[in-house]
Amino acid sequence: MSWIKILAHDIRCGLLRWRYLLTPGLVILAYLYLGNRAAAIGLSPSLGDMMLYAFGGADPVVIRDLRDSLDFPFQWALIISGVLLLNLDYMLYDLTNLGQQVIVRSRNRSGWFLSKCAWNFTSTCLCFAAMLLMAVLGVLYFGGELSLVNSPGLSRYIGGKFLTGELSLTSWQTLMAGILAPFVTLAALSMLQMTLCLFVKPVVAFLICQVQLILAIFWKSPFCLGEGSMVLRSSWVATDYFGPEYAGVSTCVSAVFALAVLVICVIVGVVRFRHMDILSLEE
Amino acid sequence: MLIEIKDVTKTIKKALILDRVSLEFKGGLIYGLQGPNGSGKTMLMRLVAGLILPTKGEVLIDGKRLGRDIDFPPSLGLLIENPAFLPGYTGKRNLELLAELQNRVGEKEICQAIRDAGLDPEDKRKYRKYSLGMKQRLGIAAAIMEKPDILLLDEPTNALDEGGVEEICGLIRRERDRGALVIVACHDRDLLEGLADEIYTVAEGRVERRQP
Numbered sequence: 195m196s197w198i199k200i201l202a203h204d205i206r207c208g209l210l211r212w213r214y215l216l217t218p219g220l221v222i223l224a225y226l227y228l229g230n231r232a233a234a235i236g237l238s239p240s241l242g243d244m245m246l247y248a249f250g251g252a253d254p255v256v257i258r259d260l261r262d263s264l265d266f267p268f269q270w271a272l273i274i275s276g277v278l279l280l281n282l283d284y285m286l287y288d289l290t291n292l293g294q295q296v297i298v299r300s301r302n303r304s305g306w307f308l309s310k311c312a313w314n315f316t317s318t319c320l321c322f323a324a325m326l327l328m329a330v331l332g333v334l335y336f337g338g339e340l341s342l343v344n345s346p347g348l349s350r351y352i353g354g355k356f357l358t359g360e361l362s363l364t365s366w367q368t369l370m371a372g373i374l375a376p377f378v379t380l381a382a383l384s385m386l387q388m389t390l391c392l393f394v395k396p397v398v399a400f401l402i403c404q405v406q407l408i409l410a411i412f413w414k415s416p417f418c419l420g421e422g423s424m425v426l427r428s429s430w431v432a433t434d435y436f437g438p439e440y441a442g443v444s445t446c447v448s449a450v451f452a453l454a455v456l457v458i459c460v461i462v463g464v465v466r467f468r469h470m471d472i473l474s475l476e477e
Numbered sequence: 478m479l480i481e482i483k484d485v486t487k488t489i490k491k492a493l494i495l496d497r498v499s500l501e502f503k504g505g506l507i508y509g510l511q512g513p514n515g516s517g518k519t520m521l522m523r524l525v526a527g528l529i530l531p532t533k534g535e536v537l538i539d540g541k542r543l544g545r546d547i548d549f550p551p552s553l554g555l556l557i558e559n560p561a562f563l564p565g566y567t568g569k570r571n572l573e574l575l576a577e578l579q580n581r582v583g584e585k586e587i588c589q590a591i592r593d594a595g596l597d598p599e600d601k602r603k604y605r606k607y608s609l610g611m612k613q614r615l616g617i618a619a620a621i622m623e624k625p626d627i628l629l630l631d632e633p634t635n636a637l638d639e640g641g642v643e644e645i646c647g648l649i650r651r652e653r654d655r656g657a658l659v660i661v662a663c664h665d666r667d668l669l670e671g672l673a674d675e676i677y678t679v680a681e682g683r684v685e686r687r688q689p
Contacts, residue, residue, distance in 0.1 A: 199578050206574070207563065291561035295619060298526060299578040301549045469544075471489065472528040474558060 200300055200309035201316075207292065208284040208313050209320060217324040220276040224248050224269045225332035228351055237347045238338035242365070244329035245372035246344055246352045248273060251424020254414050254432055254442065270424060271407060274380060277321045278403055281384045282396050284317075285310045290474050297472070307467040311460050314388050318381045326373075342368040352425070363430055367445075371428045375449040379423035382452040382459070383407075386419070389463040392470060414443060419455055422448025478504035478539060478626045478658045480525055480550075485534035487520060487682075494520045496682035498534075502660065504626065507653045509673030510662040511687070516679045518662035522557055522629045525660065526550070538627075554625035554657075556633060560616025564605035568615045569598045572622055581623045590622035591615070593651075595644050609636035617645060621652060628652055628659045634668065646672050 225239075228247045232239045239247075252267040288310075289297075297306045333340055342365040344352065349361035363371065383403055390399035410420025414427065421427050421443055432442030480502040487495040495517055502508055502525075510518045523529045524536060527549040536543040538550045562571040572587045588598035594614040607615065613636045620628060630649070634642045649672060653659050662679075663669050669676050676687045 203574065203578070292563065294528065294557065295555065295561075295575055296578060298528075298549050298553050298555055299575065301547070301551060303548045468548075469530060471530065472523070473489075 197300070197302070197305040197309045197312070200296060200306055201312050203292075203296055204284075204288070204309055204313035205316065207288060209317060213280060214320060214324070217276070217280070217321045218328045220273045220321075221248050221269075221325045221328050222332075224273075225328060228348070229332055229336040229338075231351050232338075232345070232348055233336060235347060237345055238336045239333060239348060240339045240341050240343060240345055241329055241333050242342040242344045242363070242368040242372060243338070243348050243352060244332055245326075245342075245376075246361075246363075246368060246425050247348075248325065248329070249372055249376040249423055249425050250352060251426050252411050253426050255412050267411065267424070273325070274383065274407060274420070274423060275404065277318060277380055278384060278387055278400060280321060281314055281317050282387065282391075282400055284313070285388055286391055286396060289472055294472060303468050304464050307464050308460070310388065311385065311463065314384055315381055318377070318384050322377050322380065341365070342372075344368060361431065367428075367430045370449070371425045371430060371445045375428075375445045375452070376423040376425075378449045378456070379420060379452045382419060382456040385456045385459040385463075389459040389466070392463060392466045416443040416447040417451050419452060422452050478656075479537075480627070480658065481537040482524070483535050483537065485524065485531040485536065487524065487529065488532050489529075493682050495524065495531075495684075498682075498684045500677070500684060502658055504658040505653060505656050506674045507649060507659045507661060507672060509669035509676040510660065510679050510684075511664065511666055511669050511676055512679035513664060517682045517684075518679045519557060519631055521679060521684065522631050522660065522662055525627070526553060526555055526557070526629055528557075550627050552623070552626040554620035554623065554628045556616045556620045557629065557631045560612050560619070562604045562612075562615065562619075565603055567601060568596060568604060568607065568611075568618070569600075571604055571615070572619055575619055576622060579623060586624075587622055590618040593621065593648055594618035595641060610638065610641060613637060614641070614645075617648070621648070624655070624657075626657060628657050630659070631662045632664070633661060634663070634665070642668070 224247060225244055228239050249270060251270045252265060300306050330340060344361055344363055346360040352361055387399045387403045390402055407420045410418045415421060422445060425431055427442050428445040429442040482498055482500040485495055485498045510521060512518050527543045530544040541547045569587060569591060576582050576587055591598040594617045596611060596614050617633055633645055637645060649659055661673060677684050678687050
């Protein structure tokens with residue numbers, strides 16, 4: 195039996211849920227904030243501005259003095275954690291309910307887990323598409339351009355406190371730093387969380403991913419999952435103007451690393467699930 | 478159809494669930510598993526279904542080892558613990574969605590299975606509106622609809638009234654008569670004595686055949 199049929203079951207049970215309507219709520223306040231700030235100085239945000247702002251993240255953390263304050267990236271954390279929460283419980287819920295009927299009919303443990311991976315990825319795509327749609331609606335509402343070119347006048351809202359001068363990214367750089375890299379990172383984190391659920395309780399898997407995100411804020415490395423989803427950590431934005439410790443990481447390297455993590459999680463998950471006991475939640 | 482459980486021990490989180498169990502089940506017979514709650518009946522069912530894998534020993538389905546040669550028995554009907562379906566669909570639609578996974582049966586067989594389980598296939602009520610007894614019957618219908626070679630029923634008469642219990646016992650006997658290997662786990666000794674061809678007592682992970 196094709197795993198596509200199991201995926202159809204997963205889409206029916208795990209994606210067509212009312213809770214996905216909450217996804218736009220993760221970004222709408224950020225877009226409204228940026229739009230209103232832009233309107234106050236006579237500008238209209240472009241699509242690129244919206245995405246760069248939503249996935250801005252935090253400046254590189256350089257502790258020189260304990261009195262230095264950290265601007266915690268609340269909106270970035272809310273968006274990432276919100277999507278992780280949406281993807282948290284479906285696999286185990288299904289496995290302890292109707293999924294048991296599905297898996298014995300599929301007669302294939304690997305196929306069943308791969309369909310869950312496809313569901314997880316599709317779910318992340320859906321969330322990201324909802325965020326993009328809200329960005330497009332926001333741009334139309336504030337009268338901006340549906341372009342990935344960022345508006346120089348809005349740099350101070352998008353850029354962190356270490357940004358010198360105006361932010362100037364090409365459309366390709368905006369596409370990478372503001373859309374593709376955050377998406378791949380989010381997909382990898384979500385897959386990591388789902389694979390961790392095969393080893394530990396879902397709440398622990400969620401907390402491990404949160405710790406990973408906090409590490410990404412304080413530890414600057416392209417090999418720290420989460421780094422690629424912060425525009426302000428990109429070497430295209432964070433320069434070494436104040437010194438090498440302020441220089442950002444390569445967005446492309448971060449994205450490729452996230453992609454590698456995603457693939458490794460799928461492989462580890464398939465291997466683990468082949469030998470895993472399928473029990474009820476109480477057991 | 479032959480199921481061989483060879484010297485199987487199962488531990489979960491250091492708790493001994495099944496202790497050196499060796500059994501053989503053949504097609505065309507009803508096997509009863511009797512024992513108190515928590516004795517290991519359901520785990521034995523899960524083991525045969527391929528949902529859990531032995532810590533030691535092996536389970537063979539027609540000579541093929543579960544977990545190595547095959548992931549699950551090739552033709553299996555299953556009702557373990559409480560039935561679970563999609564609450565927003567009718568009973569028939571739920572079974573249709575499950576049947577689509579294997580494409581072995583069509584609408585006619587699905588409607589027949591629903592009728593055999595004592596429900597109306599034309600009932601337009603959503604599953605969430607079903608009573609406990611109706612949910613149980615739908616679970617049984619799902620287990621039998623594809624005419625499986627192996628039928629595992631864990632407490633199949635839960636939530637059924639006296640008439641319903643008789644109906645389901647008749648249904649189980651018909652499944653046996655068509656050649657299916659049926660394993661029924663139940664804590665009700667009297668029910669199993671009237672239904673099963675062989676009865677095994679499960680207690681603290683050990684399984685022993687009860688002498689007639």
